[in-house]
Each structure stands twice: as structure tokens, then as C-alpha cells.
Amino acid sequence: MKDVKFAITDIETTGGGIKGNKITEICVLVVQNGEVIDEYTSLVNPGTEIPLYIETLTNINDEMLVDAPKFAEIAPEIQKITKDCVFVAHNVNFDYNIIKAEFGSLDMSFQRKRLCTVRLAKKLIPGLFSYSLGNICTSINIPHYDRHRAKGDCEATVTLFQRCLALDPEYEIFEKMLNQKTAASYLPPNFKNSDFEKLPTSTGVYFFKDKDGIPIYIGKAKNIKSRVKSHFQERSNRKYKMMQATYSIDYELTGSEVLALLRESALILKYFPEFNKAQKKVSRPYTLTSYHNQKGIEQFVIHKNKVSPVSWMKFYTREEAVKFLEFLCQKFELCPRYCGLQTGVDHCSHYKIKDCSGMCKGEIEQYEYNHRVSKAVDYIQQYENSCLLVEKGRSKAEKSFIYLKKGRYAGYGYVENSDDFNVDQFEDYLIPQQNSSYADRIVNKYLSTKKNLTRLELNQVEEVEERETEEWFG
Structure with missing residues (x-):
């Protein structure tokens, strides 16, 4: 560990998320054996306007970036200075994924081992009220000049990193974090790896909770642990914000996947979690009904808006309704033409149902066919x-x-x-x-x-x- 180089990095960007976010300033300070041995700092022209709230926060404006290099121009420098280094940042996944996306837009690869000073500080300096860079610097007396500028924040992160090194002289925590093979490298900064490892691989619903224990997202999964890990690896702005707000994860086992769906729906309606998309209003259902046509043949029909004297069953997509009718046709030997599965034909030629009853060809008596339909209706009625x-x-x-x-x-x-x-x-x-x-x-x-x-x-x-x-x- 002594000779390992750490590329401590900070960036300023055009916005608060990951996806579509562009770099406006970058600073990399390379630390080896506790000392800074190399440095690179530059403004970056993002090729887009800076929002007013970002300009107010960072004091970086469009005019300052007119003559600044674009990321494509500095990419070789970033590759060079971080080569053979561990990539370190405060809330590392934010900086790393935005830089990786910038390289990706140039069809260039950027792969580095990562280390997060938020997670380091939580292990080595436990019990602080907040682990944001500004608050942690105030709590443990780290000088922090030029806040919300890349070099100022990077220098403060270097000092924090050096404090962590001093608290881990045998490099036990450092080595453990660098060599972990679990989802820990993707974990949100406020979430414990031990809590993730306790998650089950069974079917049920899970709850992402904020610092007050309030559900902010509810989902269902056949394998809860695997599904939660996939959330950590998603790169959308919405998921990034959700991960930053997550402090704990709870779950409820159901065993059954359909029961997990029912519990997920009920719990979303109960808590209205911030990061769940609102459950859409279910559209008017498709209705399965039957009637006697002019020939006296009882036939099924699917409709959505008509009022009918009988309603056997409701479906919320036409696909579900058609699948059920195909099932009825096969189970009770009915005719696709008289089940609303074929129109504009004299004789059935259904792509799936080859054993038509023959009603469309007059090969079966009307009373016999209607009797089969009656048996199908009896079968349907059991659903009520x-x-x-x-x-x-x-x-x-x-x-x-x-x-x-x-x-x-x-x-x-x-x-x-x-x-x-x-x-x-x-x-x-x-x-x-x-x-x-x-x-x-x-x-x-x-x-x-x-x-x-x-x-x-x-x-x-x-x-x-x-x-x-x-x-x-x-």
C-alpha cells in the first residue's frame, strides 16, 4: 500500500445528476506515501450553457469557459495523470461516472479502481452528524478554501484522505475497501455493506428508506438482493438522487411473485413514495360478453366502451382478453369466428387454433355448439x-x-x-x-x-x- 498512487479528484458540472451532466472544471491531485506528487487543474468548456443556480453556487460562468478547452482536448491528460492510480473522490461514484461518461462520449474507455472518502470517513471517523465535505471539514477542522470549486474541494479532500491514512497505519480499512468483491463499490454513501449482505435472495417487496425511516421507493423482486444491487448500478439521474437519499433498506418476504405484485401495489398506495412513479389511472377495461346472433348462435365478443346486458369478465389489456379467449376456444372446442378472434372470414383459419369446432362450416348442430358455450360461461363464472x-x-x-x-x-x-x-x-x-x-x-x-x-x-x-x-x- 505504501507505494500505491491515489488520484484524488474533484469536478464541477452543469447540473446535479449523472446522465447528461457535463464537466466545467476538474482537479486531480496525485498522492503517494501521503504526499502530493502531481497535479492537474483545468476549466472545461461543456459546450452548453451553465444554469443560473450552478453559476451562483460555483461562480463559474459561460464567459469564463469560452476559451477553455473541451473535454476531448484534455482527455489524454486525464488518462495520463490517473494511469496506474486508484481513483479517489468524496462520493466517488458521482465524479467517476461523469468522467467515465465524458470518455464514453469520445469512444474512449476509462476504468480505474475506486475509493470513496465518504465511506472511508464513516469507517475511520464514526459518529459525525454529517459526512458532506463542507460539514466534515468543519467538524474535524480541515481548512476548506474556495468551496464548490474543483481545486478548493480537491485540496480539502486530500487533507481528509491524509487524516484517514493516519488513522489506519496498517492499511486494514484501505485494503478491505480496495479489495472488496461485493456490491459495496456501488453502494450509496449512507448505506452499510453489512446491511446489503443481509438482504435475502427470496421473493418479496423491498423498501428504500430515508434517514427518518420513511419509504422513498418500494419495489418487488423474485430475488430481492439481486434486484437491489441492480438499482445501485443504474446510472439515471433519478436513481442517483434516490441512492443519495437512501439510508437503509427493509423488506417483506411473500414467497409468491403474484403476492409480491399485490403487496407492492398496496404499499405504494399507502406510502406514496417519492421515487415511485405515480401509479397510473387504470384505463377502462375490456369486457368479455356474449349474445345470440341472428342465426341463434351464442358468440363471445370483446368490447371496451359499449354497454351490454351481460358482462362475464374484465381485462385491462386487449392482449390478456385475446389470450383468455384462445384458451376458452381450445378448452371447450369452440369456433374462433364466433369468439371474436376472427372477422371478415366465412370459415376459420386461425393461426394458432387449428381444431375449430366446425360451427363456421355447419359441421355441428347449433344446440350442441351453444351447449359448449354454456359450459364455457359456467367456467368463466367461477372467477366471480x-x-x-x-x-x-x-x-x-x-x-x-x-x-x-x-x-x-x-x-x-x-x-x-x-x-x-x-x-x-x-x-x-x-x-x-x-x-x-x-x-x-x-x-x-x-x-x-x-x-x-x-x-x-x-x-x-x-x-x-x-x-x-x-x-x-x-
Whole structure:
């Protein structure tokens, strides 16, 4: 570690995010064995106007940058001075990713090992109220001249770095941070690596929380740890701001992916987190209905805005509705032409359903075809019944269930496989929930696309469902 060179860097930019942000000033001070051995400082012409609030903050204005070199002109110097160095900055991911993006815009690569003085200071100087550069300099008496200018901030960071070196004479913390192979190099500055390592690899919902423990983002994932890590690696301005505001991450396991979707939706409606995109108003659903045509044939149709005397089912995308109709056609041997899947043809020639019933060719009696449609309607009507949808639990020892009350989401629960579970007593395990249009959409899509659905009717349990009860609940 003694001979390692550290390129301590600070930049000023045109804005507060990462994406699209351009450098207006850069300073690199190379430190080896605790001493500054090289320096490079330059204004940079960003090729765009500087916003007023940035000019007020940095005192760098457009006029100062007219004759300044563009980044393309100084890129070789930056490559040269940082070569074979560890890239160091206060909140390193900000400076590093903007510089990397500038190189990327020139089709040049920029790859350096990174070290963050925010994270170093938190390890070696714990308990400070704030770890922003200005506040940490005030707290531990580091001279800080020319604030919000690249050289002034860089010199203060060098002093902080030297203090950290003095507090870690055996380089234990330095070596650990430089050699870490986990997501720690991507972690937000206020988040602990130990907290990340505790995250599960299971299915559920997760909460990014601010310093007061308030959720600022809620998401769902099949693998919570992997999904959280992917957030750390995203480079959008919105994600950068979210990471800066994140102090802790909490989670709730669900076992089931559909239950994770339902919990995510409910929790977003409860907390309205700052960084979640507002849940869009769900558009008017597509309605599946049926009627007797002039030939007396009962046929299905999908519509969106018409009022109809019967409404069998609702879907929130046409794709979901079509998939369900294709399923009905195949399960009950119906005719695509009389299911709204083909128009303007005399005889069916559906790309997917090859075994048409023959109604379009007069190969089956009308009463027989209508009887098949009636059986399909009976099948559809079960979706309006009260039932339990059985899904994976949070462990191999349990199952989860989703409660639909008259076809609408009304809660969920978990049951140990060893429990003497009786379907009629499910309320003992139920966690009641409010329904919403978002929950309706999630449930409808699940019902219409899920294969091998395990459904326990609460009105009348048929023999096959009793067998499923024995299989799933012992």
C-alpha cells in the first residue's frame, strides 16, 4: 500500500445528476506515501450553457469557459495523470461516472479502481452528524478554501484522505475497501455493506428508506438482493438522487411473485413514495360478453366502451382478453369466428387454433355448439366466486393463499404445511386487504394466464379441489 498512487479528484458540472451532466472544471491531485506528487487543474468548456443556480453556487460562468478547452482536448491528460492510480473522490461514484461518461462520449474507455472518502470517513471517523465535505471539514477542522470549486474541494479532500491514512497505519480499512468483491463499490454513501449482505435472495417487496425511516421507493423482486444491487448500478439521474437519499433498506418476504405484485401495489398506495412513479389511472377495461346472433348462435365478443346486458369478465389489456379467449376456444372446442378472434372470414383459419369446432362450416348442430358455450360461461363464472388461490410460501414448510371475495382481491395469508388446515376456517389465517383497480388488474392477469392454477372454492368444493386440498395442505 505504501507505494500505491491515489488520484484524488474533484469536478464541477452543469447540473446535479449523472446522465447528461457535463464537466466545467476538474482537479486531480496525485498522492503517494501521503504526499502530493502531481497535479492537474483545468476549466472545461461543456459546450452548453451553465444554469443560473450552478453559476451562483460555483461562480463559474459561460464567459469564463469560452476559451477553455473541451473535454476531448484534455482527455489524454486525464488518462495520463490517473494511469496506474486508484481513483479517489468524496462520493466517488458521482465524479467517476461523469468522467467515465465524458470518455464514453469520445469512444474512449476509462476504468480505474475506486475509493470513496465518504465511506472511508464513516469507517475511520464514526459518529459525525454529517459526512458532506463542507460539514466534515468543519467538524474535524480541515481548512476548506474556495468551496464548490474543483481545486478548493480537491485540496480539502486530500487533507481528509491524509487524516484517514493516519488513522489506519496498517492499511486494514484501505485494503478491505480496495479489495472488496461485493456490491459495496456501488453502494450509496449512507448505506452499510453489512446491511446489503443481509438482504435475502427470496421473493418479496423491498423498501428504500430515508434517514427518518420513511419509504422513498418500494419495489418487488423474485430475488430481492439481486434486484437491489441492480438499482445501485443504474446510472439515471433519478436513481442517483434516490441512492443519495437512501439510508437503509427493509423488506417483506411473500414467497409468491403474484403476492409480491399485490403487496407492492398496496404499499405504494399507502406510502406514496417519492421515487415511485405515480401509479397510473387504470384505463377502462375490456369486457368479455356474449349474445345470440341472428342465426341463434351464442358468440363471445370483446368490447371496451359499449354497454351490454351481460358482462362475464374484465381485462385491462386487449392482449390478456385475446389470450383468455384462445384458451376458452381450445378448452371447450369452440369456433374462433364466433369468439371474436376472427372477422371478415366465412370459415376459420386461425393461426394458432387449428381444431375449430366446425360451427363456421355447419359441421355441428347449433344446440350442441351453444351447449359448449354454456359450459364455457359456467367456467368463466367461477372467477366471480369466492375462493382461495394457493401459491408458494416464504419457505418450503408453508403455502400462501390469496383470498378472492366474489372475484375481488380481499386479502392473503400463510399456512404451515403441517397445520390441520380446513378451507372453511381460512379466516383464522387471513390478513385482510383493501381492493383497488391495480389489484383487480394483477388478479385478472394472473387468472387468465397462470397455468396449473390451484384454486379452492369457498362456495362448493368439488372433488378435484378436495384432492388439491389434501395435496397442498396435507
